[in-house]
Each structure stands twice: as structure tokens, then as C-alpha cells.
Amino acid sequence: MSTTKHRIFRIGEQTLHVAVAAGRDGALHITEDEREAHAQVRPIGPAAWEIEMDGRRHTAYAVKEGRTVWAHVDGRVWVLEELAPGRPGAHPHGPADHRILAPMTGTVRAVHVTKDEAVTAGQPLVVLEAMKMEHVLRAPRDGVVDFVGCQTGEQVEAQALLASLAEEPAS
Amino acid sequence: MLVANRGEIAIRILTAAREFGLRTVAVYSEPDREALHVRAADQAVCLGPAPAAESYLSIPAILDAARSTGADAIHPGYGFLSENAEFAAAVQSAGLVFIGPPAHAIDTMGDKAAARRIASTAGVPVIPGYDDEDQSDATLLAEAQRIGFPLLLKPAAGGGGKGMRRVAHLGDVAEALQSCRREAMAAFGDDRMILERYLAPIRHVEIQIFADGHGHCVHLFERECSVQRRHQKIIEESPSPVLLEETRERMGAAAVTLARAVQYQSAGTVEFVLDEQGHFYFLEMNTRLQVEHPVTEAITGVDLARWQLREASGAPLPLAQDAIGRRGHAIECRLYAEDPENGFLPAAGPVRLYVPPQGPGIRMDSGIRTGSEVGVHYDPILAKLIVWDEDRTSARRRMARALRETVILGLRTNLGFLRDVIEHPAFAAGETWTDFVDRHRVDLLAERSPVPLEALALAHLARATRDTSSAPGNGDNRPTTGDPGSPWSADEGFRLGIAQESA
Numbered sequence: 001m002s003t004t005k006h007r008i009f010r011i012g013e014q015t016l017h018v019a020v021a022a023g024r025d026g027a028l029h030i031t032e033d034e035r036e037a038h039a040q041v042r043p044i045g046p047a048a049w050e051i052e053m054d055g056r057r058h059t060a061y062a063v064k065e066g067r068t069v070w071a072h073v074d075g076r077v078w079v080l081e082e083l084a085p086g087r088p089g090a091h092p093h094g095p096a097d098h099r100i101l102a103p104m105t106g107t108v109r110a111v112h113v114t115k116d117e118a119v120t121a122g123q124p125l126v127v128l129e130a131m132k133m134e135h136v137l138r139a140p141r142d143g144v145v146d147f148v149g150c151q152t153g154e155q156v157e158a159q160a161l162l163a164s165l166a167e168e169p170a171s
Numbered sequence: 172m173l174v175a176n177r178g179e180i181a182i183r184i185l186t187a188a189r190e191f192g193l194r195t196v197a198v199y200s201e202p203d204r205e206a207l208h209v210r211a212a213d214q215a216v217c218l219g220p221a222p223a224a225e226s227y228l229s230i231p232a233i234l235d236a237a238r239s240t241g242a243d244a245i246h247p248g249y250g251f252l253s254e255n256a257e258f259a260a261a262v263q264s265a266g267l268v269f270i271g272p273p274a275h276a277i278d279t280m281g282d283k284a285a286a287r288r289i290a291s292t293a294g295v296p297v298i299p300g301y302d303d304e305d306q307s308d309a310t311l312l313a314e315a316q317r318i319g320f321p322l323l324l325k326p327a328a329g330g331g332g333k334g335m336r337r338v339a340h341l342g343d344v345a346e347a348l349q350s351c352r353r354e355a356m357a358a359f360g361d362d363r364m365i366l367e368r369y370l371a372p373i374r375h376v377e378i379q380i381f382a383d384g385h386g387h388c389v390h391l392f393e394r395e396c397s398v399q400r401r402h403q404k405i406i407e408e409s410p411s412p413v414l415l416e417e418t419r420e421r422m423g424a425a426a427v428t429l430a431r432a433v434q435y436q437s438a439g440t441v442e443f444v445l446d447e448q449g450h451f452y453f454l455e456m457n458t459r460l461q462v463e464h465p466v467t468e469a470i471t472g473v474d475l476a477r478w479q480l481r482e483a484s485g486a487p488l489p490l491a492q493d494a495i496g497r498r499g500h501a502i503e504c505r506l507y508a509e510d511p512e513n514g515f516l517p518a519a520g521p522v523r524l525y526v527p528p529q530g531p532g533i534r535m536d537s538g539i540r541t542g543s544e545v546g547v548h549y550d551p552i553l554a555k556l557i558v559w560d561e562d563r564t565s566a567r568r569r570m571a572r573a574l575r576e577t578v579i580l581g582l583r584t585n586l587g588f589l590r591d592v593i594e595h596p597a598f599a600a601g602e603t604w605t606d607f608v609d610r611h612r613v614d615l616l617a618e619r620s621p622v623p624l625e626a627l628a629l630a631h632l633a634r635a636t637r638d639t640s641s642a643p644g645n646g647d648n649r650p651t652t653g654d655p656g657s658p659w660s661a662d663e664g665f666r667l668g669i670a671q672e673s674a
Binding site: 009018036039053058063065074077080106107109131133135 | 333346350353354357401510513514516517518519521523524526547548549550551574575576577578579580581583584586587590618619620621622623624625626627628629630631632633634635636
């Protein structure tokens with residue numbers, strides 16, 4: 001007897017379609033794209049599993065935070081976000097080279113541009129500070145600032161939209 | 172004794188004080204109320220709100236805490252007020268003992284420009300550069316041009332990589348200067364800059380010294396700390412894989428000379444750079460117990476924190492220079508809450524699971540546990556992993572094993588990156604230069620693909636597990652538990668608590 005569960009995980013830019021069939025006594029069959037494997041798993045404590053696959057046995061750990069899973073296998077950590085089925089993980093803010101996102105949670109130390117200002121690639125736009133390190137966010141390309149979403153002294157979350165450039169006119 | 176610090180170093184010193192037979196006081200800021208160091212002391216006092224200026228950097232708040240608890244000695248740890256001469260003096264004026272060097276030595280060496288001048292006078296070689304008081308943009312630009320490129324900008328008032336930049340071209344000096352001054356002002360309250368020729372390739376080799384109030388001063392050999400990122404050390408070891416015995420002796424003697432020149436007392440470190448030809452140049456003196464002191468402790472068998480307590484109580488050094496030996500090889504890795512794939516930027520978050528490594532020759536000085544919250548206010552160091560073994564190869568293997576077994580989940584850390592460095596053939600060969608991370612960036616930051624099926628299986632298991640509230644844990648940050656309702660939980664091996672912290 002076995003039931004198959006389908007899940008879609010995102011890690012970085014990759015989207016992985018995973019099918020897991022669970023058998024008896026911790027037997028498990030996992031498929032992703034053209035890869036598949038049998039595994040034997042058993043929980044050995046909160047957030048800890050013993051997992052045996054391809055003749056290798058590991059003590060592995062995983063915790064979840066909402067839809068995100070932090071998995072530790074043989075000294076490497078993988079952060080996987082499960083996507084709701086049928087909803088490909090498009091980024092909420094549109095194409096990457098228009099957006100200036102906070103790479104970390106921190107405090108805005110300086111905002112060097114205003115809306116409608118023309119900037120050149122590499123020009124400093126915003127200076128962010130966290131844990132006493134300064135990080136200068138620069139224009140990814142030449143363009144015109146069409147949005148500034150932060151001010152000096154403000155605390156911002158990682159991934160917050162700090163500024164954006166107007167889209168290039170279609171050529 | 173009160174420890175005016177937080178995290179792993181506060182715990183390290185509080186523990187040493189307990190072993191020394193002292194009653195201890197911890198201090199904390201509001202967000203650190205539940206922090207591990209608070210529980211490592213007999214008493215704890217809240218200093219104030221999160222910003223360091225209103226808590227760990229507030230001299231009045233710390234002196235009040237000492238008065239209210241009846242503490243009669245203060246240890247500053249590293250960072251924060253540890254190299255603040257005004258603090259050392261204020262502690263003494265309050266009738267308390269400052270566990271560390273005298274205020275005048277901190278003051279002199281804290282001014283990196285003055286320290287350079289003292290080293291020169293004492294006959295210790297320094298890197299060509301500019302260390303004068305005229306800080307006008309015009310002068311600095313002119314000096315930058317005179318010294319040549321690449322150039323290193325560094326604050327006269329402090330170390331640790333804050334406010335420090337390598338500048339490749341004259342055209343970039345103005346912008347770098349602004350940014351460095353801002354960082355230096357924020358970190359040290361002083362934005363004077365030193366310019367130095369950026370030597371490359373170099374190794375960073377430092378000498379641990381210790382002096383008492385009876386005219387004795389010894390060195391405890393070197394630590395090589397060449398592997399750095401963002402001008403900050405991440406791996407330290409002793410002995411250096413390359414230092415010749417003759418050079419070691421000359422560096423040790425130079426360090427002792429310098430310490431004597433400022434009537435030094437307590438633990439200190441004299442930092443040098445070592446070039447390809449094996450010539451060494453004075454970099455700066457750190458007038459504190461350093462992050463990497465356990466490396467020296469491992470090879471010499473000396474407890475430096477205890478030596479500090481003993482020295483502060485007026486006792487002479489327990490060992491003469493020729494009685495200090497060393498054995499085997501020690502390596503330290505600094506575990507940071509940061510994302511190597513994202514430019515090593517700090518990454519705050521909850522520690523949802525923490526499992527330290529175990530076994531012979533392994534020491535973990537850590538400031539976190541399962542359930543800790545790592546905030547954005549302070550340095551992102553989480554823990555230090557120190558291993559000792561008979562020789563460098565064995566120590567390296569032991570470190571790789573220990574890193575592989577260390578589990579920190581819930582926030583990004585540099586654990587995997589550290590292991591990649593330790594296992595890199597260039598590190599194995601002792602090819603450790605300060606540009607190690609840049610030079611081997613492609614290997615070290617290679618995308619690991621594909622995601623192992625084990626990780627996907629685990630992700631499935633974790634997602635299939637119901638959240639339960641019966642797990643032992645702390646506050647609201649409980650780790651996901653094995654699900655009693657899942658097909659696997661009937662297994663006899665299921666035991667609650669096994670993955671909880673065991674430190």
C-alpha cells in the first residue's frame with residue numbers, strides 16, 4: 001500500500017516537482033524530474049531523522065517555518081519553499097533589473113536619489129546598514145528612478161522594495 | 172565581577188570567573204533579556220534598549236550596574252568598550268578594577284596612527300603609508316596619489332574591518348573616504364583615516380603577548396589569521412603553516428618590545444603582515460582578549476582569561492618565556508549569521524535548531540541555543556568552533572568533520588562555506604593568503620546542484636509533520652517535531668529531546 005504526494009519546491013531560481021510515495025515502516029520512494037531513489041527514514045527526535053539512501057546513512061535535520069523548510073543533510077543546508085500547486089513562483093516585484101531590493105534587514109543610512117532622477121549603471125542609490133556593516137546599493141543599469149520607497153533612518157526588512165527604475169522603452 | 176559584553180565572549184569570561192571563584196554579573200539590552208549569557212551569571216542587569224549606544228556602549232549604564240550589584244571588577248570582553256580608554260579610566264575612577272590593560276596603553280595603541288609611529292621608533296617595520304593628523308580631503312587625496320594603488324583606507328580609531336576599504340583607483344578615493352568615515356564614525360565615534368599601501372599577497376600573522384604589573388612580558392607564539400572576508404577574519408590557526416622558527420622568534424621579540432614600550436599589562440595581540448619573502452610589518456596592536464584566543468589556549472594549555480583575572484588581582488605571571496611550550500595544531504572557525512552567496516551580508520533570524528558538534532579535541536564557544544533570536548543590532552557572530560589535533564592535517568580533518576556535524580537551522584550561516592574553505596586543496600597546502608576567499612571564489616561559491624534527494628525527502632517529511640506544542644523548546648520558536656500521527660513515528664527509536672541543544 002502506498003500513497004503518492006506531489007509537492008513543488010522552490011530553491012533559489014529553481015523550481016522542483018517532487019513526488020513522494022510512502023510505504024510501510026519508513027520506506028519512501030522519491031522522484032524529481034529524471035531522478036528517483038528509495039529511502040528508509042525514521043524520526044529520531046524533534047526535527048531529526050535518520051535517512052538511508054543509496055547505501056548511505058545520515059542523521060539529517062529539518063525545521064519548517066510556514067511553507068519554508070530548512071533541511072540539513074551531511075553538513076549542507078537547503079532552504080526550500082513549498083509553492084501552492086498550480087501557482088508558479090513568479091517574483092512579486094517584476095523583472096529583476098528594475099528593482100532595488102534590500103539584501104538584508106537593516107537601517108537606511110542614506111538615500112542618494114529622488115523620483116524621476118536619471119541614473120547611470122553603478123551609481124549609488126541607497127546605503128543600508130546592518131550589524132554595523134554598510135552596504136551600498138547601486139543602479140543595475142542606466143535608467144530613470146520611478147519609485148523611492150525608503151527614507152534615511154528607516155528600518156527595512158530583507159527583500160523590501162527600496163527603489164525601482166522605469167522600464168526601458170520597448171525597442 | 173561584571174562582564175560588559177554579550178554572546179559567546181561574555182559566557183567565556185563569566186565561566187572563567189566562576190572557575191576562579193568569583194561571583195558574576197551579566198548585563199544585557201532589552202532584546203537580549205532571554206540571551207544565553209544572561210543565564211551564565213549569578214546576577215543580571217538590564218542596561219537599556221537595543222541600540223548599543225544606549226546599552227553595551229553606555230559607560231554610565233554599565234557603571235550603574237556595577238554599583239547596584241556591588242561588583243568590584245569589570246571585564247570588557249572584545250568589541251564594544253573593550254578598547255575604549257575612557258571606559259577603562261572611568262572604571263578605575265569609580266574605584267573598580269578594569270580587567271585588561273591600563274587606560275594609557277589602550278589610548279596609545281587605539282590610535283592606529285600613533286601606534287604606527289611608536290612601532291617605527293621601536294625599530295619594528297611598518298608598511299609605507301600616511302598616519303598624520305591632517306585629515307583634509309585634499310591632503311588625503313594627495314597622499315593617496317603619493318603612496319600609490321591599490322591603497323588601503325583604514326580608520327585610525329579602530330579595527331575589525333569596519334570602515335576599512337581597498338581602493339583600486341584615485342577616482343574611487345573620494346567616495347570610499349565618505350563611506351569609510353561614516354562607518355568609522357558610527358563604530359568608533361572618530362573618522363580619522365590612515366592610508367597604507369595595499370600589499371598583496373600577504374599573510375596575516377599575529378603574536379599573542381601577556382604582561383603583568385611586575386615588569387614581566389611574554390609572548391605565546393603566533394596565530395595565522397589570513398583567511399578573511401570583508402577584511403574580517405573567519406579562520407585562525409596556530410602554528411602558521413609557513414612561519415620559520417627564526418622569524419617566529421623575531422616577531423615574538425618585536426611584539427614584546429612594543430608591549431614594553433607602552434607599559435602594557437594583561438593580554439594583548441600584536442598584528443603583523445607577512446609578505447611572500449617572509450618579511451613582516453607591524454599592522455596594529457589589539458589591546459584586548461581576542462576572538463581567536465582559544466587557538467593559543469589549545470596549543471599552549473594556558474587559560475588566557477584566567478591569566479587576565481589573576482593579573483588583575485596583582486599576581487605575577489605564572490610562567491617565564493622559556494617555560495611556555497606549544498604542542499600540536501589548533502584551528503578556529505568563526506560561525507556567523509550571514510549569507511556567503513549574498514556577499515556575506517548579515518542574516519538575522521531565529522535559531523530554530525542548534526546542535527553543536529562533539530568529540531575529542533573539539534571546543535565550541537557559543538552564544539546561541541535552540542530558540543535564540545539573532546537580531547540586527549549587534550555583530551553577527553554566533554559561535555566559534557575550535558579544534559585541536561596532533562598536526563595540521565589531522566586538525567583540518569577534525570574541523571571538516573565537526574563543521575559537517577554542526578547544525579544551525581532557521582537563519583543563513585557560513586557553516587557550509589567554512590567547510591568548503593577547510594576542504595579546499597589550497598587551504599590544505601597552507602596557501603593561506605588574505606585574498607584567499609577572492610582568489611578561490613569560483614570554487615567556494617559554486618552553486619551546489621542538484622539539490623540532493625535526501626533534502627527533498629526531508630522537506631516532504633517536515634511539511635507533512637503537524638506542528639505540535641508538546642515539543643520542548645523555548646518561547647515561540649519551537650522546532651518542528653516528529654509527528655506522532657505519521658506512519659514513521661511508531662518506531663522505537665523515537666525519543667523526544669534528542670535533537671535539543673546539548674551544550
